[in-house]
Amino acid sequence: MYRYLILFWVIFFVLSSVLRAQDRADDNNAVAAYRDIAEHDARLAQIGYRLSKANAEYCPETLPNMGWVLHDIAQYPNDANVIKAFHFPVPISVLTLVKGGPADRAGVQEGDGYIGLESENLNIKTQYYEHIGDSKGSITRFNHYQRLADVIDDINKTLLDFAHSKDQYIIVKRDDKILKLPFALHNSCATHYTLDVLSKIDAGANGQYVRITLGLSKFLDDDDEYAAVIAHELAHNILKHRMMIADGKAGKGPLTGLGKNKRIRVTEEQADRLAIWLMANAGFDVEAGPSMIERLRKRKGPLSFAYRTHNKWKKRLGYMEQEIEALNTVQPNHSGGRRPPLINSLKYQ
Numbered sequence: 001m002y003r004y005l006i007l008f009w010v011i012f013f014v015l016s017s018v019l020r021a022q023d024r025a026d027d028n029n030a031v032a033a034y035r036d037i038a039e040h041d042a043r044l045a046q047i048g049y050r051l052s053k054a055n056a057e058y059c060p061e062t063l064p065n066m067g068w069v070l071h072d073i074a075q076y077p078n079d080a081n082v083i084k085a086f087h088f089p090v091p092i093s094v095l096t097l098v099k100g101g102p103a104d105r106a107g108v109q110e111g112d113g114y115i116g117l118e119s120e121n122l123n124i125k126t127q128y129y130e131h132i133g134d135s136k137g138s139i140t141r142f143n144h145y146q147r148l149a150d151v152i153d154d155i156n157k158t159l160l161d162f163a164h165s166k167d168q169y170i171i172v173k174r175d176d177k178i179l180k181l182p183f184a185l186h187n188s189c190a191t192h193y194t195l196d197v198l199s200k201i202d203a204g205a206n207g208q209y210v211r212i213t214l215g216l217s218k219f220l221d222d223d224d225e226y227a228a229v230i231a232h233e234l235a236h237n238i239l240k241h242r243m244m245i246a247d248g249k250a251g252k253g254p255l256t257g258l259g260k261n262k263r264i265r266v267t268e269e270q271a272d273r274l275a276i277w278l279m280a281n282a283g284f285d286v287e288a289g290p291s292m293i294e295r296l297r298k299r300k301g302p303l304s305f306a307y308r309t310h311n312k313w314k315k316r317l318g319y320m321e322q323e324i325e326a327l328n329t330v331q332p333n334h335s336g337g338r339r340p341p342l343i344n345s346l347k348y349q
């Protein structure tokens with residue numbers, strides 16, 4: 001009996017250490033997966049920021065852009081690996097920074113906790129977010145995005161109020177210290193960028209947001225081709241296509257009288273054309289526009305990105321080639337930008 005008992009313990013010990021090793025491997029995989037998503041977030045933030053900043057003078061609406069991605073511990077599942085992957089001195093922290101953006105230049109670091117914004121001369125101080133949620137800022141909910149959405153809304157409104165501020169500060173928590181960092185504002189095209197963790201190949205724009213899936217972000221490993229996709233979606237927002245399509249249906253605006261698919265195809269052509277200029281102004285290789293189209297065309301498997309209302313591949317390539325030719329006949333202005341003709345003729349404001 002004793003011998004069996006020893007055998008039992010040996011088996012138990014071997015089994016449990018195998019399971020522990022397996023758990024550790026799973027944990028490491030989970031931590032790596034979280035960090036991998038953060039890298040795609042960083043890439044989207046960097047490329048989106050560059051396009052929005054370089055084209056600000058041509059956008060009908062602009063907003064200050066901090067050049068950071070915040071995340072909320074509550075947006076994740078109930079998983080201890082989240083804490084291993086990221087740093088949360090307070091419930092909302094800095095996931096990633098755009099190099100050279102206002103937050104980065106102010107000295108904010110990845111993993112800093114977001115506390116608030118302040119302007120001394122305007123006497124504006126946003127709510128301090130150290131203890132949002134319950135009394136200790138602890139987690140009571142998971143997969144919950146509303147709190148972060150509210151905080152980002154609040155930041156955007158405060159930044160608009162800061163337009164006449166002479167001294168503005170970002171307040172962050174780093175380890176146990178509260179830091180008050182002065183920062184400078186500048187305007188960008190009024191679009192926010194968001195990574196959608198779906199694995200399918202897809203991107204979209206709704207007037208305020210540009211969304212790209214993790215699947216598409218992984219597929220486009222070339223930054224210029226990635227910028228081509230983002231520029232296309234940003235163009236939809238700049239040209240207010242959402243509104244234009246809805247108005248056209250209601251018998252208002254330039255798309256009046258066109259059927260639904262035709263209305264969409266007109267806006268798709270405009271987005272393909274404008275994207276080339278947006279890319280050039282931000283210093284991306286415009287030839288990546290056509291090559292991105294080619295890469296998507298050759299890809300096997302379902303493609304939500306090119307749903308039936310998009311124009312045919314050949315036509316899309318044609319629009320882009322025409323714009324590249326037109327672009328090459330225009331001299332850049334003193335800031336290195338070229339005013340896109342579609343913006344000049346934009347009657348729909």
Ligand SMILES: [Zn+2]
Pocket residue numbers: 232233236268271
């Ligand atoms: Zn489109």
